[in-house]
Amino acid sequence: MSKQCLLALAYPELETLITGMGSPRFVAKQVWEWIYSKHVVDFDAMHTLKKGTREQLKATCCVLPSDVVERHAAGDKTAIKYVLKLQDGQLIEMVVLFEKTHTTLCISSQSGCPVDCKFCLTGVVGFKRQLTAHEITGQLLTAFAEGHPIQNVVFMGMGEPLMNYDNVFAAIDQINSPEYFGIGKRHVTVSTSGYIVGIKRLIADKRFINLAFSVGHANPEKRAKIMPIETRNPIFEVSRLLHQYLKMHNRKLTLEYTLLENTNEDSQAIAELIPLAKYLEAKINVINLNPHSKIPFSPVSEGVIKRIRAQIKDADVPVTIRFRRGQDIAAACGQLGESHLEKP
Ligand code: SF4
Structure with a gap:
């Protein structure tokens, strides 16, 4: 039992x-x-x-619904990835990121992911199941119990959070509540690949959160090739809904843009991204791909990143380059899911 x-x-x-x-x-x-x-x-x-x-x-x-089965510390000490085993044997991953002034927990909302973004290892491993609210908060409690003073929580681990809406927001309510974990609303960010049903619920429920939108490519046809979610969730409709959502509150949106060589890094692709950021008054967070043998793309060179940053800055759009933490332990963005792959 x-x-x-x-x-x-x-x-x-x-x-x-x-x-x-x-x-x-x-x-x-x-x-x-x-x-x-x-x-x-x-x-x-x-x-x-x-x-x-x-x-x-x-x-x-x-107390916890999962056990820590693996810990992997990055060589540069910027991150630790944890593999957790749930009571039914499913594996999930979470990452503690050590930043200059604070510690962030990157949390999973599903075991695997059904969205199948072609540049993401979690997409490659496929969908296993939804996490319950306490399996989500269990990750935060595990991080605290491991001795990490977590100040920020980002839903950027395994899974599309808006496809597990009820459990994710039940968990966020507990993360925010002083009776539970007491981490302020502004310190929790949810990242979505653009799931229209979920964004409509955010609007209907007046659920105001820090949101990040993973763009992939701003051109619909090109986006569909790397993010199949585009077929049923067209970026134009996603953008219109995000615009409506942002007008309801004063939180800022971040556009996450993973750079893939010969795919979405050319000047034309960035020129299509810039109007989207202006329309949504969003910051662009550029992330160079973390290469993996199971991912059929390559990262871009430092020179290309500099060129892209300059192009975005010249257009007066705020831009940040995400530092690739924990790449050697497959803890970086888009690299969770290693634990689901068969060991050689
Ligand atoms: S990027 Fe996010 S939504 Fe896309 S497959 Fe990976 S985990 Fe799922």
């Missing part, structure tokens, strides 16, 4: 569980504080609980 995961319980449910075990109500508060304030996931370390209570909890419950 699988154990009850405490992260899946709301506070009243935890109280019912604890009193059902014969312990007084205040013990639920103690357990809650150990988990959400002190980020302790080992019952033996919850020393304010009686030994008998700890033993009961150990026998029937677990």
Whole structure:
């Protein structure tokens, strides 16, 4: 019989569980504080609980819905990738990124991904299943329990978050809530490949979040070749909806643009990207591809990146170049999913 995961319980449910075990109500508060304030996931370390209570909890419950099965630290110490095994054996990946002033957690919303972007390893491994809300927050608690003081959470790991809308936003509510993890709304970013149903729900629900849109190519025909989602979710309609969404609040949008040699880096492609950024008043974040044997594209040279940056800057559009952290451990953007590939 699988154990009850405490992260899946709301506070009243935890109280019912604890009193059902014969312990007084205040013990639920103690357990809650150990988990959400002190980020302790080992019952033996919850020393304010009686030994008998700890033993009961150990026998029937677990705190996290997943175990860490692999840790890979980047040689340049800028990132650590974790492979987590869920209770049904599915594997997911998350990455802790160490930046100058803060620590960011790149989190997964699905095991695998159904979107099949041709430049992304997660797309190559395919879709396994949706993650539950507590499997998503479990990644954050794992990162804290591993000793990382996470300040920012980005949904840029495995999966298209807007295709797992209910679970992702249930998780975000807990990430933001002072009762749970207390990470402010402005410190959480969701990245989408442009899933129209999800963007329409954001608008209907008035769910205002930091959003990043992965463009791939601003030209619809060329985009469809590298991002098949374009066929049913045309970039023109996505852009119109994003424009409508952005007018409803004051958050800024980021356009993520992964550079692929001989595919989307020529001056004409960038000239098509610039009006999109102006229309959406967005910043462009340029990411050079992280090469992988399973991905049929190559990155561009430093010279090409400089040329693209200058072209975007000359058009008065803000541009950043994302530094490729953790490339040697396949923790960089678009490289999650290694754990799903068969080991040689
Ligand atoms: S880039 Fe994002 S949406 Fe596209 S396949 Fe990879 S994980 Fe899925």
